[in-house]
Amino acid sequence: MKWWLLVGHTATRFRRGQGEQTFSPSVSARTPVGETVAQVAFSLLMQKPSASIGPLQICRHKLLWKRIVSKTVDYQNNKTRMHAASSGSATIAFSVPPFTLRGLYKQLNDVLNESPAGTVYSLKDYLGLAVKEVLLDGLDKGDLDTIRLELATLLDLSHPGVLKHHQVVEDDDFIYVVTDRHDKTLECLLTEHKRRKIPVPIAVILSVLRQVAAALAYLYGLSGIGTRGLVHRDLRPANIFISADGEYFVIAGLGLCRNALRGGSITAITRPYMAPEVLLHNETSPASDVWSLGVIVYELTILRRPDFLEGKDPKDVFVDGWRPNLSGVTDGFIKSILERIFVLEPERRPTAKGLCEMLATADIPVSELGHRCVALEDKCSALEAALNSANANIVLLKDELKVESDKVTALEAALDARSAEIASLKGALENRPSEADALGQEPRLKTTRIDALEDQCKEYLAMIKALEDKLAQSSSGMNTSSPQINLSALPQLIYAAHTNDMETVQMLANEKDCIGQRDERGMTALMHAAQQGHGGPVELLVKKEKGLKDKNGWTALMHAAHGNHPEVARILIPHEHGRKSKNGRTALMIAAQEGHAEAASVLAPYEEDLTDRQGNTALILAAEAGHEAVVEALDPTDDRGVTALMRAAKRNDTLAVSALIPVQKKRLAPTGTALIQAAICGHVAAVRLLMPYESRARDGCGATALMKAASENHAEVVQLLMEREGCMLDPHGLPAIVHAAYGGRLEIVKLLFEKEGHLIDKSNESFFDKLEAKGYSEIASFLRDSRTPGADDCNDHQAAPRAHE
Missing domain, CATH: 1.10.510.10 (Transferase(Phosphotransferase) domain 1)
Known part of the structure; x- marks a missing residue:
């Protein structure tokens, strides 16, 4: 297949109106006199009596054209290319004619540039245009589809800083693209x-x-x-x-x-x-x-x-x-x-x-910068005040934690005392049976007291558990949100690991008393090194402190993931991957929720299929948090544009579909949108989720989700999509009901008939002959004999296609 891409001037056709018209090109102070004369000559030529005159139709005035073209070339190349922001007056724009393949071949002139991506030629009669020839040998259908999509996008670009693309001409083995010409x-x-x-x-x-x-x-x-x-x-x-x-x-x-x-x-x-x-x-x-x-x-x-x-x-x-x-x-x-x-x-x-x-x-002028400086100083003051307030809140939190810790200690002491009293009472009962017989009612009284004490202990245990949960939640917030650490209070090995003091770490790593030491949050030296991203100490300590967890159940790998230290994570993964914190989160989930794509990409091969207590994977957590870079790292869009959302829709993973819709909806691959993928597979739940966002979109061949569902005989999906996509036509003029008919889907044809039956041309014998030839006589009879419904509820098209071919 050959493609031609043409680059050229934007032009206007001049038509003779009811009255005599004149053409006066604008001339700036920098316009040479020769250009002005040439433009006036071109203007007079355009006023020749003719229904429509364009650049390719001037061949009848060939001699005059050749005389003026040399004078207009600079004007065309320079003035019509001027940056939009600098145009002080109107400029003259010449339209690019619709080149045919044969006409384009005749226009090919000198080679302007050659590269692995193609050869660029000048055009003989259009000095402001160039054409790029691209050889397509060896490209598969997927690459060709990608090229078509890219070219369709390029033709719509309009910005003074982006090369203007005008036309594409296609042949067997080449693409030709017409663009504006620039020589430098x-x-x-x-x-x-x-x-x-x-x-x-x-x-x-x-x-x-x-x-x-x-x-x-x-x-x-x-x-x-x-x-x-x-x-x-x-x-x-x-x-x-x-x-x-x-x-x-x-x-x-x-x-x-x-x-x-x-x-x-x-x-x-x-x-x-x-x-x-x-x-x-x-x-x-x-x-x-x-x-x-x-x-x-x-x-x-x-x-x-x-x-x-x-x-x-x-x-x-x-x-x-x-x-x-x-x-x-x-x-x-x-x-x-x-x-x-x-x-x-x-x-x-x-x-x-x-x-x-x-x-x-x-x-910006210096005076304006002065005002901005004052504004920035005000913002700095506000930020300093906010920081001071945050520090004060941290102090209050620490005080509150201390109070809660004291409460827990007191409750534990009370529990120990009650437990000792219970044990003492039980011992007394066991060791003094005769005394119990003599006293009669006293054992029952003591038993009642024991039961009361046990109930009281249960209450204490519940209170301790609630306080421990509150402490864990508070300390978790302190661990992840407060960077302030009292370094002077840290054990020597932990301090060295935190500050990347390799010499001290090497010296103390072999001291048994130092290994496994923890700070007030339960963090080890390995965790501190991982949190700070210090690879050297991590390598020295990983085999000695691997697998340990802090008070929140976090491993060193989780701290590395939270800090987005992928190189450190690589060291720790073989020793700690797959573990979960107290709230059921893995290191990958922590990286995903924080938006750390680099750490997530390293952890994905080991933890991407794990779920938290709610059944969420790291991909779902990243999508819910709006971290698209992490989504791409975990489930990347492939070279054909197929996204994680499309894959989730194809496998009917509704949890993933719901989470991914906000970050990946309306994406288009050659095979269509996520909705089209779900419709092809007949996944009703996924279709229901995607319909509000992606209905009426088309795949690379111009088919809608309704057409695909009709072809695949998915009646429930057809019912869902019918109101949103009914009466739409593909590039060949065929509605979904014809797709169903050609696929032999009688029930789908009947389902769509009320909505799209008026689009069937009953006089089109070719259409019905094809159905008969395919063995779909029952469908042909139904469409031919059924009364055509009205088209009042269909706003997309008022007439049926002329032929179904």
Whole structure:
């Protein structure tokens, strides 16, 4: 199959109205006289009597066209590409004609660029356009479907910082994509400055950063492409065009199933711009694009690409504590931005939108900054007051805990006293039977007293249990929410582990008296090291203190998960995975609820199937907390766009479906939405949950959930979806009732007839012949002989399709 992607000018057709019309192109002070004359000539040409004249219909005026085209090219290439924000007056826009395949072949001219992703050609008669030729040999159907979806998205993009895509033409073995033409890239600018050894002006660097960040923010904010929007995945200087006047920067190189076209290889050209998570795990996201933008800014600043790897394997370089060497960056503002971008955790990097806001702040006048400084000082004062209040509350909590502890101690002492008294009374009864006989009623009195004392002991035990539960809850809150620890009160080994004092840990780790020591919360040295993320002490202590729990039932692995220390978790997993705290939570559940994707991804292979006391898995807890990054780590969206929600719907896991709907609803894969997956499988409960959010969506072939359920003979699902999706047509003009008929589903046909029967064209013999040929005579007779219902309740379509083919 061949595809053509065409890039060109946006244009307008000029029609002759009832009165004589004139055409006056706007001319700025910078417009050359030659361009003005050319535009007037073009204007006069457009006023030739004709019903409709477009660029491809000017061949009858070929000589005049050739004379003016050379004068209009700069105007077309420059003025029509101007940034929307800078347009002070109206600009002339030329429409891109609907190219045919044959017409496109005739227009192919010089090769502008060649890369693994395709070849870019100029067009003979459209100097403002280019066409990219993409070879499709060796791609499977899934890759082709992905390309189609991406191209459909690209054609709808409209932003001054994103390359405009106009048309796609398809043939047997190629895709051709028509776009706007730009002859200069940021890579060319870098090469010029490197050759001349002249630094790129700071103003230009900040302009690149601001405009590219704005374009990326636009892509990430697109609706209908998932919560992340459209991720670029290949941002580098060669994919950033520069306008002819050097003022505006446009990103290109989007889409076209990049992994499939490259065969999954990573070239020496693209590797320096890849984020650590891409190199290590092939995980792309908006944050990985921001890393690539940071590399571009670094290269613009010092005229050299950063060499973070220095020939080493990424897994040996990007480890805990890694920091970039930015000594060559002398501008303080740019250095501060790069320090925020070049961090290993994607979620800690600034977003594209955040970069735009930061750069907008950089342009604020000093007087305005003064007002903002005062406002920030007020906020700081408020935060300090809040912190002081929080510290006071912590002190009160500690005092309350002490009071409760004293109560428990007193109750335990009272219980011990009562138990001793009971034992004494029982002994007296056993050792003095004759005295008991003589006294007569005294044994019964003592027995009554014993029963009363035992009841009182039971009450004491219940009170102690309630107080212990309250203490556990309070101490759990203190453990996880209060970072304040009295370090001076810690035993020496625990203190050394907490502060990462390796020398002391090594010295004391072999002392039996030190191993197993605990602080006031029941935490061991291993737990403290895990909580702080200190891998060295953890490795020394893990075999000596593994499996121990603090007062809340937390292991060292749980503390590492709560602090999001994946490397420490890897050390502890073989020794402590699968254990649960007092409230039934695993380390993975703790990481999931806190939103720690890195720790969760490490723990998932060992604990992802475990449930808490309510039957919730870590995936459900992460989804309920709204932590989409953790959801992706536990049940990632695959390369075809199939999400965790879709998989849960397919297996009818209603608990997971309910939890995942808020974070993954309305996602679309080539096989459709989660609702469509549930409908295909006939899962009524899942369909009922998903209907309010995903009804009326279509799969890659244009079929709805109702059509799929009708084809699969799921009557109850059809009944649920009929009111929401009835009367919708697929791309061939077929409603769900026809899908049911072609599948031989008589009961479904009868069920849908009242809603969609009017869409059946009873005069269409071809349709009925097909049913007869398939052996569905009963369905054909029913549709032919039944009285056609009215269409008053169907607002989607007023007429039946002309043919069912």
